[in-house]
Amino acid sequence: MALATLVAALAPAVHALDISNADFYRCVQGDCRNGQGTVHDMYQNQMLEGVWQNSKTIPGQRYLVSHPLTKGKKYEQFYGADGLMDRGSQIRGFGAMNIVPVFTGSFGRLDHAFMRARLAVPYEGVYALGNGIEFRGRFDYMPAKGMEAGRITMGHIIFYGDKVDLEDNSKETGLFVSNSAVVGGGVVMFMPARPDYMALLQQQYHRDLQIAVGDFKQQESEKAWRTAFAILGQVALTMAGSSGGGGGSSGNRFAMDLVSGLMKSATAPEGSAGTSANTDPSTRLIQLVTGAALGKVTGDSGLSNSLAQAVATGIEKSNAAGK
Structure with a gap:
């Protein structure tokens, strides 16, 4: 059960167009969750109206979009199963x-x-x-x-x-x-x-692909550490609430295994002993929290399950904060 909870928390979500995000969409008329409604796309300053299901588009359903500069004219849109x-x-x-x-x-x-x-x-x-x-x-x-x-x-x-x-x-x-x-x-x-401009775009694209590798590594490392801090916070709460506080030493060992593993993953040169050239910080984090780190800290199945739940909760909170 503990491992299943972790896997569910770590699995990437795939969503259709989701108008429930209040940072980008505002329901201005009707039912924008499960019914006929009109939403304001605040980023693009557009109105989108149609039938919604769980705040998402319905494949094949007709939607109408308008903009202040279209002067009342509405245009049709149809969405696929991927949103x-x-x-x-x-x-x-x-x-x-x-x-x-x-x-x-x-x-x-x-x-x-x-x-x-x-x-x-x-x-x-x-x-x-x-x-x-x-x-x-x-x-x-x-x-x-x-x-x-x-x-x-x-x-x-x-x-x-x-x-x-x-x-x-x-x-x-x-x-x-x-x-x-x-x-x-x-x-x-x-x-x-022009031939020279197209060649320039092509060269820029391939140069940027190389630069992007470093950008993504930095972002993945930051994401891994944000998740780690969220996990550590939940582990601390779990240990504080455990019976008699007896799980404290196990929680401390788990926390340091997590931190130590992340540090080595983030700083060790590719191909060095004990690391994989293809292991990025996020993947390393998943390995740590779902594998050896939990196995090493305790033989108490109840405490192990509590730690696993704390990890899952920390990941969920980190993911929610990153949206």
């Missing part, structure tokens, strides 16, 4: 001033190398700038690192197809690329692609 858009219209309103661009079409899936997250990205359709210029064709997405990996979702949009000017009825066919890395649902401004 990401499958098809419909995406308002690119972040940073928009007087007009708001809209992409309408199908969406593909891309694993963002610098965010370690799966995104829905424009695949095929029409990107209308709102000023009479439309890009009709096939789209692709090249992830960008930004200042530091894992912080802000950024990337370059690449397009091949027709650039259409509806006012003078002209058309230009070719390869285009966004003139800068685009943040999230930000406005995309295309320019004709």
Whole structure:
């Protein structure tokens, strides 16, 4: 039971679009948990209305999205089982001033190398700038690192197809690329692609992949230590509440095994004795709390279960604080 509790706490969660996060979404009308409701996406300043289930989208259900700059016009969206858009219209309103661009079409899936997250990205359709210029064709997405990996979702949009000017009825066919890395649902401004610029983007992407390795190691180490401190706090509470305080020495040994193991994992050179070149701090933490660390501290099954529960609670609290 103790190990099962730990595994459940450590397992990564996979969620659909979750509007229960009050930092980003605010329910403005109806039932936004289990029913028909309208939410305000405060980050992108959009209204999204439809039927919700456990504060998440329902696959295949029709949703309507609007923005102050669309002047009352609403666009359809349809989501997949993964909570990401499958098809419909995406308002690119972040940073928009007087007009708001809209992409309408199908969406593909891309694993963002610098965010370690799966995104829905424009695949095929029409990107209308709102000023009479439309890009009709096939789209692709090249992830960008930004200042530091894992912080802000950024990337370059690449397009091949027709650039259409509806006012003078002209058309230009070719390869285009966004003139800068685009943040999230930000406005995309295309320019004709040039060989030197595409080569520069390619080189920058591969350089950033190498830099991102160090960024992620630092973030993983910090996360491991935040989790360790949360665990130690819960272990202290468990030991203080144990019968007669008799578990104190076992709790102390467990705490130091955890700290010592993390220090060695975080500071030992790759390939050194007793370490694995592929073991990152987070993985090492999981090994410590689910394996030998608990086994060494006590032969008392009741106390062992209490420690395991304390570890699971600490992990849950750390994960909740990190959201």
